[in-house]
Structures are given as structure tokens and as C-alpha cells.
Amino acid sequence: xxxxxxxxxxxxxxxxxxxxxxxxxxxxxxxxxxxxxxxxxxxxxxxxxxxxxxxxxxxxxxxxxxxxxxxxxxxxxxxxxxxxxxxxxxxxxxxxxxxxxxxxxxxxxxxx
Amino acid sequence: xxxxxxxxxxxxxxxxxxxxxxxxxxxxxxxxxxxxxxxxxxxxxxxxxxxxxxxxxxxxxxxxxxxxxxxxxxxxxxxxxxxxxxxxxxxxxxxxxxxxxxxxxxxxxxxxxxx
Numbered sequence: 759x760x761x762x763x764x765x766x767x768x769x770x771x772x773x774x775x776x777x778x779x780x781x782x783x784x785x786x787x788x789x790x791x792x793x794x795x796x797x798x799x800x801x802x803x804x805x806x807x808x809x810x811x812x813x814x815x816x817x818x819x820x821x822x823x824x825x826x827x828x829x830x831x832x833x834x835x836x837x838x839x840x841x842x843x844x845x846x847x848x849x850x851x852x853x854x855x856x857x858x859x860x861x862x863x864x865x866x867x868x869x870x
Numbered sequence: 871x872x873x874x875x876x877x878x879x880x881x882x883x884x885x886x887x888x889x890x891x892x893x894x895x896x897x898x899x900x901x902x903x904x905x906x907x908x909x910x911x912x913x914x915x916x917x918x919x920x921x922x923x924x925x926x927x928x929x930x931x932x933x934x935x936x937x938x939x940x941x942x943x944x945x946x947x948x949x950x951x952x953x954x955x956x957x958x959x960x961x962x963x964x965x966x967x968x969x970x971x972x973x974x975x976x977x978x979x980x981x982x983x984x985x
Contacts, residue, residue, distance in 0.1 A: 799961075
């Protein structure tokens with residue numbers, strides 16, 4: 759119940775295309791859903807986050823879509839650029855613990 | 871914004887020696903710090919949670935005698951890998967929160983190679 763399932767494992771997108779990464783969770787106590795971007799040899803950096811009281815949040819080219827009833831959320835990267843090539847992790851937080859639960863990660867490659 | 875500094879960024883040590891990794895919150899007081907381990911092409915695995923001035927709480931399966939965590943001040947936590955072996959080679963990452971539970975900030979990670 760503490761797991762966050764993430765798909766796909768890897769993704770190849772052409773420059774200018776839309777990258778979509780999906781996550782699903784089981785624990786309804788989760789109340790914070792961040793996405794992290796990680797470049798090789800670096801720690802994860804917060805990209806965008808959402809709370810379950812909204813269905814969508816947009817920051818620049820990055821959008822989170824949240825479906826509370828389906829317990830799913832997704833990251834959309836519009837106009838994908840080669841510089842977006844990185845590993846993306848969804849995560850969830852909530853309930854009695856302050857531990858972030860990470861998804862398995864998606865390796866995104868944006869081809870020029 | 872909040873910054874967490876992790877040092878060293880990489881270290882190579884001989885098998886059987888100990889290695890210390892530091893995690894510092896530069897511009898905020900970190901009430902809680904977390905230590906993660908990440909193998910290549912895998913997700914972050916939480917090793918332990920530490921609160922300033924108290925003993926760390928280790929996740930199941932993590933050897934507390936091997937991975938010593940000290941959180942002596944509100945700006946510094948250290949992870950010491952004792953009697954390191956090649957299987958301890960990994961990428962270690964710390965993160966910190968300042969009380970607001972949603973305000974996670976991650977360090978840049980430490981690549982440990984044990985030869």
C-alpha cells in the first residue's frame with residue numbers, strides 16, 4: 759500500500775514532442791505528490807508538485823494532472839527539449855509519516 | 871531557496887576502511903534529515919531518518935552498525951560507512967526538511983567506490 763507505481767521505465771521523445779509519465783498509488787492518506795528530475799551523478803531536484811485538492815497544476819512546460827478517484831497522477835512535458843533528458847521520479851507523501859515514497863523512475867531521452 | 875550541501879561528491883576507499891559523508895543545510899535549520907542509497911538505474915532507497923539530537927531511525931534491512939548516522943546539530947548530519955566493502959559501493963544522497971514536511975531539499979549526492 760506504500761508503493762508508488764511508475765511507467766514507463768524509459769521513454770524516447772522527439773524534440774518538440776510531449777513527454778508523458780504516469781504514476782499510481784494506493785494509500786489514500788497521501789496528500790502531496792511531487793515530481794523530481796535527476797541528472798546523472800546529481801541528486802534529485804524538485805520539478806513540480808501537487809496536492810489532491812486540485813486536478814491540474816502547470817509551471818511553464820511542465821504540467822501535473824491528478825485523478826484522485828483513480829489514484830493516478832501524471833507529468834506532461836510540453837515542447838520537450840534535449841536538455842530535459844534525465845531520469846524523472848514521481849513521489850508521494852502523507853499520513854503519519856514524513857517519508858517520501860518514490861516511484862521506480864523513468865529515463866527520458868529527447869532526441870534532437 | 872533552501873540549499874543542502876553534500877560532501878564529498880565522490881570518494882574511493884579501500885575495503886575495510888571507514889568513510890564519512892557530510893550533509894549540511896546551508897540556509898535553513900534542518901529538523902529532519904534523510905539518507906538514501908541509489909544503485910545504477912534504480913530508484914532512491916531510504917536508509918534512515920535522523921532528527922537533531924536523537925538517534926536515527928533505520929529502515930528495515932539497513933545495518934545500523936554499518937551505517938552510522940549522526941545528526942548533532944540543526945545544520946549537519948553525517949553518514950559513516952564502517953568497514954566498507956565493494957558491495958557498499960553506491961550513490962548516497964541526503965535530504966533535509968525544515969519543519970514544513972513538504973519542503974524536501976536534496977543534496978547533490980556522493981559516489982562511493984570501495985576497492
